[in-house]
Amino acid sequence: MTLRVGLLGLGYFAQFHQEAWGRIDGADLVASADADPGKQADHRSLAGLLGERLDIVDIATPPHTHADAIRAALRARPRAVICQKPFCISLEDATAVTDEAEATDVALIVHENFRFQPWFRALKSALPRLGRIMQITFRLRPGDGRGPDAYLARQPYFRAMPRFLIHETGIHYLDVFRYLLGDPDGIYADLRRLNPSIRGEDAGLVVLDYGSGARAVLDGNRLADHPSDDTRRTFGELLAEGEDGTIELTGDGALTFRQHGSQTRETLLAAATWLGFAGDSVHAFQTHVVAALTRGGVLETTARDYLATMRLVELAYASAEAKARLPVEH
Known part of the structure; x- marks a missing residue:
């Protein structure tokens, strides 16, 4: 069919x-x-x-x-x-x-296609190799938010958004953290605006904490970049740290594992050029929907599930305003 x-x-x-x-x-x-x-x-x-x-x-x-x-x-x-x-x-x-x-x-x-980026799918499969997870940090560094003309060429409506970094972009990574680690127990956010030409925040730090002792950290800055021929391929870099090793994502889309105490890195996902957007994640997401509808299976980003990610966004802004960690109700 x-x-x-x-x-x-x-x-x-x-x-x-x-x-x-x-x-x-x-x-x-x-x-x-x-x-x-x-x-x-x-x-x-x-x-x-x-x-x-x-x-x-x-x-x-x-x-x-x-x-x-x-x-x-x-x-x-x-x-x-x-x-x-x-x-x-x-x-x-x-x-x-x-x-x-x-x-x-x-x-x-x-x-919500970011969790379908190939490096996050590969990371999810490889997480058990880390042992007890201590921290996953994503450094969002697209480098596209500089100067008085920021965002005009591609998505000019970004400039007028009263909530920008977390509402528009950071929500992707809050969803990725939920995909990788589940729902957190608490959240802390410190948000700021660096470019006076836009209305909303364009930099900040969001920390999710878990009862296991793990932390998920979004370190976002849209003015800074990262070493890549295409800063919109991965949008930044990731480091996942566990008791048994670390996994690193670099701007070329490569994902590597290093065992604790070793200097040798094992390639989990090779650098590549992908069709479409950000590792062909739109195609991967839409393929997932078609497969679930035609062959059965669980849809990952139903509206009901996504409301939990949206609640994290609201809590991030509330935390930034209160300058305090806030609990996450389950």
Whole structure:
């Protein structure tokens, strides 16, 4: 069975959705919709798109449109609705549409592709080699936030976001940490704005703590870069440290393991050039959805599960304001 897919929105990031759907067996992108007459869309409205008898509605429009688009898609009863992040305009908004989706037989899935980057999948498989995990640190260093023209060329709406680093970008890594280590017990955040040309924060530190003694640290700075020919391949560097060894991610996408006390590094994932976005993670995510819908399996980023990641975002901002560690309720 081939799933019929409709794409709502043809903005900057939707190009990666569109290209990836064209390479997935078992899915066929049959139509697109965008209100902008300058876009090469098949329809100018969601109503027109939903008339295509779709199995999957893929929403890649701005957050303020998400709730209404999801509700309209749910009424059309596709098998699944995929929604880009930021998921809706608030946690309350996202919770409401999640509740409504669960009252139907339509799967609501958030397009969270970072956990599908190949280095994070390989790291998850290799974590047992570390023994007791002490800390996982990701240093976010895309180097794209400098100067008065920051973000204008690619995603100019970044500049006006009152919450930026954690709400727009850091949420990916909070989700990755949940994927790797599970839900934390506490959170501490220290956030700041370095570029006066934008409205929101663009640097900061977020620490998640676990009852096991492990820590997950997001050290983010959008003005600084890291050594890579493409800083948007991995967006930064990672170090996972355990009692038995360390695993390191470098900007070329290579993942290596070093046993404690050794100077020798074993390659877990070789450096490579990938199609698509960030290790072809959009393709990997969409392939996962198709496989789960057609062959069975657990969907990883359902709307209900993603609400836990969104709650971490809210707690990060609350922690930064309070200048204190806050507990995470389970």
